[in-house]
Amino acid sequence: IKRDERFTQITPEHVQFFRDLLGKESAVIDGVTAEVAADDMEPYNGDWMRKYRGHCKLVLKPASTEEVSKILKYCNDNMLAVVPQGGNTGLVGGSVPVFDEIVLNTSRMNQIRSFDDVSGILVADAGVVLEVADQFLAEKGYIFPLDLGAKGSCHIGGNVATNAGGLRLLRYGSLHGSVLGIEAVLPDGTIVDDLCKLRKNNTGYDLKQLFIGGEGTIGMITAVSVQCPQRSSAVNVAYLAVESYEKMQQAFKEARQQLGEILSAFELMDLRSQQLVQRVRSSKSPLEGEHSFYCLIETSGSNSDHDAEKLGNFLEDVMGKEIVADGVLAQDETQIRNLWSQREGVPECLGHWGGVYKYDVSIPLPDMYKLVDETREKIDAAGLRGDSDEFPVVDVVGYGHMGDSNLHLNVAVRRYDKRVEDVLEPFVYEWIAKVNGSISAEHGLGIAKKNYIGYSRSETMIALMKQIKNLYDPNGIMNPYKYV
Numbered sequence: 001i002k003r004d005e006r007f008t009q010i011t012p013e014h015v016q017f018f019r020d021l022l023g024k025e026s027a028v029i030d031g032v033t034a035e036v037a038a039d040d041m042e043p044y045n046g047d048w049m050r051k052y053r054g055h056c057k058l059v060l061k062p063a064s065t066e067e068v069s070k071i072l073k074y075c076n077d078n079m080l081a082v083v084p085q086g087g088n089t090g091l092v093g094g095s096v097p098v099f100d101e102i103v104l105n106t107s108r109m110n111q112i113r114s115f116d117d118v119s120g121i122l123v124a125d126a127g128v129v130l131e132v133a134d135q136f137l138a139e140k141g142y143i144f145p146l147d148l149g150a151k152g153s154c155h156i157g158g159n160v161a162t163n164a165g166g167l168r169l170l171r172y173g174s175l176h177g178s179v180l181g182i183e184a185v186l187p188d189g190t191i192v193d194d195l196c197k198l199r200k201n202n203t204g205y206d207l208k209q210l211f212i213g214g215e216g217t218i219g220m221i222t223a224v225s226v227q228c229p230q231r232s233s234a235v236n237v238a239y240l241a242v243e244s245y246e247k248m249q250q251a252f253k254e255a256r257q258q259l260g261e262i263l264s265a266f267e268l269m270d271l272r273s274q275q276l277v278q279r280v281r282s283s284k285s286p287l288e289g290e291h292s293f294y295c296l297i298e299t300s301g302s303n304s305d306h307d308a309e310k311l312g313n314f315l316e317d318v319m320g321k322e323i324v325a326d327g328v329l330a331q332d333e334t335q336i337r338n339l340w341s342q343r344e345g346v347p348e349c350l351g352h353w354g355g356v357y358k359y360d361v362s363i364p365l366p367d368m369y370k371l372v373d374e375t376r377e378k379i380d381a382a383g384l385r386g387d388s389d390e391f392p393v394v395d396v397v398g399y400g401h402m403g404d405s406n407l408h409l410n411v412a413v414r415r416y417d418k419r420v421e422d423v424l425e426p427f428v429y430e431w432i433a434k435v436n437g438s439i440s441a442e443h444g445l446g447i448a449k450k451n452y453i454g455y456s457r458s459e460t461m462i463a464l465m466k467q468i469k470n471l472y473d474p475n476g477i478m479n480p481y482k483y484v
């Protein structure tokens with residue numbers, strides 16, 4: 001792709017405007033008029049996977065909605081392109097510039113605005129770190145309805161902008177349901193004040209939904225109001241070994257039947273994903289021997305003994321029926337954390353060798369794991385996978401949110417290599433289209449999937465999306481080159 005020449009190059013006058021507006025020295029990282037060490041720009045230009053790299057020379061960190069409004073109005077009037085950025089943990093290259101777009105970072109918008117102890121409704125700035133919000137809620141006996149491995153750095157604004165799914169969607173549902181209101185700024189500076197705190201509100205089109213999963217293409221989210229559930233006082237975790245994907249499906253069905261309303265996560269990991277975690281960490285598996293699949297089951301309820309008994313009975317039952325080969329129940333907080341880390345640590349450990357090709361897909365459960373086997377066969381047939389440095393591919397693994405039919409197909413590589421890419425694409429996308437799956441279950445489109453949206457959406461749907469984009473952002477300054 002080429003830089004869109006409609007966008008203006010940033011000049012010293014532009015920088016001066018932003019300096020005067022934001023005041024504080026640290027709110028502007030200026031590589032336009034001043035020398036900036038490469039290390040200072042890197043966190044904003046490089047993505048989490050080290051796969052995408054922008055060439056931005058100006059980072060702005062507004063501290064209020066009014067400042068965002070003034071920045072965007074100025075950018076729109078002057079045709080300056082902008083990339084909204086939260087914790088920069090996104091996995092589709094959406095949060096970093098492609099060329100010299102200005103990064104609008106939310107890290108200074110980090111205040112919790114209000115919390116209602118009776119309704120559980122939290123109103124907070126977009127730049128509040130997810131884990132910080134959750135810890136705040138924990139003290140009040142509540143929980144943020146989203147949890148994911150990047151919680152220590154991602155921002156709730158970024159979570160909402162990507163409509164992140166995470167580890168407990170099965171229990172708490174999608175952000176499309178739990179986000180009750182949004183405050184956002186449109187590219188022309190208009191402040192959209194829809195920080196609604198009502199559960200029910202059928203008064204016209206629900207426009208906030210466009211910002212949820214909008215990936216910063218129609219406006220900048222500055223605050224959200226979120227319906228937060230009660231935190232469960234009893235959390236139990238089991239880590240199970242299963243011999244086949246067939247049996248894994250039976251285990252899932254039994255878990256839903258037997259654990260019912262206390263089931264809060266059902267996560268799938270194949271053997272290879274777990275072996276790579278243990279190899280990178282030089283750690284041991286929680287279970288003896290090798291099994292084709294593992295799953296992590298979490299229950300959250302209000303009665304610890306009762307829940308533990310239920311989970312224990314479930315384990316006994318599925319082992320008796322030979323659905324599950326082996327299993328362990330966490331006995332305390334530390335063990336709960338250790339078992340979760342076998343699952344949450346997968347993305348980070350897979351990046352250990354240099355890079356990962358990631359496919360975050362929705363596939364009907366019966367077919368879900370076949371994609372991993374077939375992809376591995378293709379990579380092997382092309383002679384690309386092996387233990388030594390001459391092979392680009394370390395391994396092809398599958399894991400993910402089984403409870404939501406969401407698979408993460410990951411190809412861990414020593415370096416990004418065109419030959420690997422040619423085997424994977426469009427093969428993976430065609431495979432998904434064939435089973436009527438989605439090429440992006442929870443990570444979004446960003447730049448990575450932009451060209452492939454047609455595998456999951458019709459011409460009509462794409463045309464409607466483009467109309468929305470043009471309506472909200474007629475100059476196209478918001479996160480250009482991405483999404484649709």
Ligand code: FAD
Nearest residue numbers: 086087088089090094149155157158161164165166216221
């Ligand atoms: P960023 O990466 O900064 O931005 C993401 C996108 O949102 C970009 O397009 C950006 O332009 C836009 N954006 C950011 N802030 C705003 C804003 N205020 N207004 C408008 N647009 C904005 N995702 C899941 O769904 N489930 C998971 O289980 C999961 N686990 C993960 C585990 C790890 C280890 C990592 C690294 C990522 C994981 N993700 C997961 C990816 C997920 O998309 C992000 O972690 C998170 O939701 C992004 O938040 P962020 O603040 O880092 O956003």
Ligand code: 2HG
Nearest residue numbers: 149347358359400408410
């Ligand atoms: C997860 O579920 C995340 O761990 C990341 O969504 C998945 O890295 C991935 O492919």
Ligand code: ZN
Nearest residue numbers: 166401408442
């Ligand atoms: Zn995920």
